[in-house]
Amino acid sequence: MSVDVNTAPPAALGHGEQWPLVPGAELAAGPSGPARLSPLIGTAVEALAAGIAERGGPAPARAPEELAERVRDALGWVLPDTGTGSHEALDRLSRMLAAGSVDPADPACAAHLHCPPLAVAVAAEVVSAALNPSLDSWDQAPAATTVETEVIAALARLTGYRPDRAAGVLTGGGTESNLMGMALARDAALRQHAGTEPAYDGVGGAGYRLRIFCSAAAHFSVQRNAALLGLGEASVTAVPVDDRHRMDPAALARALEQCTGIPAMIVATAGTTDLGAIDPLPEIAEIAAEYRVWLHTDGAYGGGALLSGALAPLLDGIERSDSVALDLHKLGWQPIASGVFLAADGNTLEPLARRVAYLNPADDEDAGYDGLLGRSLRTTRRADAFKIAVTMRALGRSGLGELVERCHALARYAAEQIEAHPALELAAHPTLTTVAFRYRAFGRPDRVNAELRRRLLRSGRAVVGRTELFGAVWLKLTLLNPHASETDIDAVINEIVMAGTEEDG
Numbered sequence: 001m002s003v004d005v006n007t008a009p010p011a012a013l014g015h016g017e018q019w020p021l022v023p024g025a026e027l028a029a030g031p032s033g034p035a036r037l038s039p040l041i042g043t044a045v046e047a048l049a050a051g052i053a054e055r056g057g058p059a060p061a062r063a064p065e066e067l068a069e070r071v072r073d074a075l076g077w078v079l080p081d082t083g084t085g086s087h088e089a090l091d092r093l094s095r096m097l098a099a100g101s102v103d104p105a106d107p108a109c110a111a112h113l114h115c116p117p118l119a120v121a122v123a124a125e126v127v128s129a130a131l132n133p134s135l136d137s138w139d140q141a142p143a144a145t146t147v148e149t150e151v152i153a154a155l156a157r158l159t160g161y162r163p164d165r166a167a168g169v170l171t172g173g174g175t176e177s178n179l180m181g182m183a184l185a186r187d188a189a190l191r192q193h194a195g196t197e198p199a200y201d202g203v204g205g206a207g208y209r210l211r212i213f214c215s216a217a218a219h220f221s222v223q224r225n226a227a228l229l230g231l232g233e234a235s236v237t238a239v240p241v242d243d244r245h246r247m248d249p250a251a252l253a254r255a256l257e258q259c260t261g262i263p264a265m266i267v268a269t270a271g272t273t274d275l276g277a278i279d280p281l282p283e284i285a286e287i288a289a290e291y292r293v294w295l296h297t298d299g300a301y302g303g304g305a306l307l308s309g310a311l312a313p314l315l316d317g318i319e320r321s322d323s324v325a326l327d328l329h330k331l332g333w334q335p336i337a338s339g340v341f342l343a344a345d346g347n348t349l350e351p352l353a354r355r356v357a358y359l360n361p362a363d364d365e366d367a368g369y370d371g372l373l374g375r376s377l378r379t380t381r382r383a384d385a386f387k388i389a390v391t392m393r394a395l396g397r398s399g400l401g402e403l404v405e406r407c408h409a410l411a412r413y414a415a416e417q418i419e420a421h422p423a424l425e426l427a428a429h430p431t432l433t434t435v436a437f438r439y440r441a442f443g444r445p446d447r448v449n450a451e452l453r454r455r456l457l458r459s460g461r462a463v464v465g466r467t468e469l470f471g472a473v474w475l476k477l478t479l480l481n482p483h484a485s486e487t488d489i490d491a492v493i494n495e496i497v498m499a500g501t502e503e504d505g
Contacts, residue, residue, distance in 0.1 A: 024086040028130040037130060040086060047091045051098025058106035060099060061460030067100055102463050107481055107488035108495065111465035113273065113301055113327075115480040117335040124390035125335050128383045135170075135381040137359040138371040145372055148385035154392065155326065156342055158306050160319025167346030169375040170384045171339035174300030175221040177325030180341045180377060181296035182225050182265060184323065186210060187351045188294055189264035209261030212236045215247035215279060217272045219298055235261075244428065245277035249284060256291050265294045270315055271302025274467045274476065276432030278302050281317030289320075297321040300339070302432055304331020308401040311408060314431070322348070328388055330480065331404050331433070338384055349375055403482040407433040410479045414489045423497050427474055435477045436469060439500030446473040452499040462495045 026036040060067055074096035083089070102109050105116035133141035135148060148170060156166035171177045189210055210231055214222045216238040223233045237259075240251045247268065256263050266288050268279040281297065288295035297318050303326035305311040306318075318324060321344065328338040343349055353374035355362065360373050373379070392400070411430040418437045419426045427436035441448035449466070450473050456462040465476030475496065479489075 024083055024089070026086070029132065033130060040090060041126070043087050043090050044094050047094035048098050051095040051100075052103065054095065054099040055101075055103070055460070057103075057460045058109035059102045059457055059460045059463050061458070062100075063458060071096060071100055105481060105483075107484035108462040108492050110477045110479055110481070110492065111463045113330045113478055113480065115330055115333050116483075117329075118333045118391055118395075120394050121334050121387045121391045124387035128386045131383075133383040135372050135376070135383060136379045137373065138364070138369040141371075141383060144383035144386060145370075147383065147389050148372060151385040151389050151392070152340070152342070155340055158397075159303075159324055159326075159342055161342060161344050165346060166342060166344055167349055167375060168340060168342035169372065170337075170381070170388075171325075171341050171376075172337045172378075173329070173339040174219065174298060174325050174327050175225070176377065177300065177327075177339050177341040178219065178221045178267070178296070178298055179225045179228065181294075181323040181325065181343075182212065182222070182267075183229055183377075184343065184348050184351065185212075185265035185294035185296060186229055186231065188348065189262060192292070193262050210235060210264040211259050211261045212265045212267065213239055213252060213255055213263065213293075214267035215239050215245075215269055215272075216241050217245045217247075217274070217277060218267055218269050219273065219300070222267050222298075241277075244431075245272055245275045247279040247284065249280055249287060252284065253287050256287065256293070263291055263293045265296060268295060268297045268321070269302075270297050270299035270318060271305075271432055273301065274434065274436055274469060275428050276302065276430060276434045278314050278431060281315065281320070283317075285317050285320035294322045295320065296323045296325070298325045300325050300327040301330055303327065303340075304404055305432065307331070307397055308404040308408075310401075310405055311432075319344075331407070332388070332391075332400070333403065333480075333482075334384075334387055334391065337382075338388060352376070406482040407479050410481075410484055410486070410489060411435050411477070413486050414477055414479065414493070417489065417493055421493065421497070423500060424493070427469055433479045435479070436467065436474045437476075438472070438474045439496065439504070441500065441504045443504075448500060448503045449473045449475055452496065452503045455499045455503060456495060461499075462492055464492075464496060 027033050028037045062070070074092055104114045133144040135141050135144060138145050152168040153163035153166075156163045156168065171180065212222065212226055212231065212235055214236060218238070223236050226236050227233050237255050239255055240248050242248050252266070266284060268281055268284045270278045270281065285295060299315065299318060302315060303324070305314050323344065324342045326340040326342070328334045328340065329336045332338060356373065360371050408430070411433045414435045415426055415430050418424045418435065423440055425438050425440055427438070438445065438449045439452060453464050453466050453475060456464055465478055467474055467476050477492070
């Protein structure tokens, strides 16, 4: 049976004729793609430099609404009837974006886990974007499919997994990686307790009262993901932490012993957002084994320590996790997104498997055309593994490890300077690359610390983080720039003290 669909354009072309090329619609790939792309890359680079010069510091020195108005002016009518041409649009909007962005490559931009990407990784990103492979089927990404498989195997070895048994996938970041671990843990618990009499209390999945355990300092995505999975945020038990913000194993054991539902998962944290705290992984792994509970380690931040021979021992025990989250757009210096999910046993990914006739028919897979559709929560996926592969080949583990160690050393130096400064108070000595502290205000310290941060941001002088610890507002430096110097750190601290003095005066 045929389907009659009229696909002819309004004015049919004669035999051999081609549609006239729309100005600006040149393709980046194909035999002539690189030649067309090259001058546009030149325009983009020049506009990037001009925008950075216009900004002149780590952040645009403008109030939010003023900056938004400048962005709207540059955009103009976002979808005009007639386009302005590739070079004009690229130049105008690239300048605007660079001038209106914070610059994680500036040593005074140190608020978040927001790294300056390596130039080689950005160049690799351009190549991948031009070719535009999609990892949902082999015939859309023949080479990139193998690149991702090999990158996952290398990261599995780095984690301590057996690469011939482990499996994984590139993700959008730690939240997605944690979601995958939690979904697989949920399914494993339901299989394990398939013969158990179900009991519904409003927070259980599929009629079971499934429970998740994480530290009180764990990432907020644990609760949010529990809600997305239908377990409810109330299914998450926040286990108390010690004075170093690490999960207390004895408290975890008590919580499991007293659990009235079905323990489905323990989420250990290897690098909390605020203090970089790493839970005692060996002790937690022992407890997980004793209670036969899935152990997922959120190493989105601290997983980068695995690249360093000196710091990798901080993560001893991570190899005993059933699954792990890593983020190479933090301590890996990759453009966003470069999240990684790893499972110790690739068979546990089976719940994600799907057979779709137009993507992965069985006879294609039998013939060796095997894609990665069954390893991801997403269908269309970028070839994010390519930039990682280029970077790992370019720098090697020793080169990347040295970058991690430089940032760690900067954090230790910053902590020493803060601890010695009479106007500042240090919250804790750094484990990784974050330093939490505050300005010692004479009155209303929470207001002063909050305002001094906004003062610095509004003036474009520095981008400093903010958090809440011990019931109070604290500031935070997240040091991910391996090219920053001790002099740069001194300058940022001086800016903070000046701003604090201005606000506290």
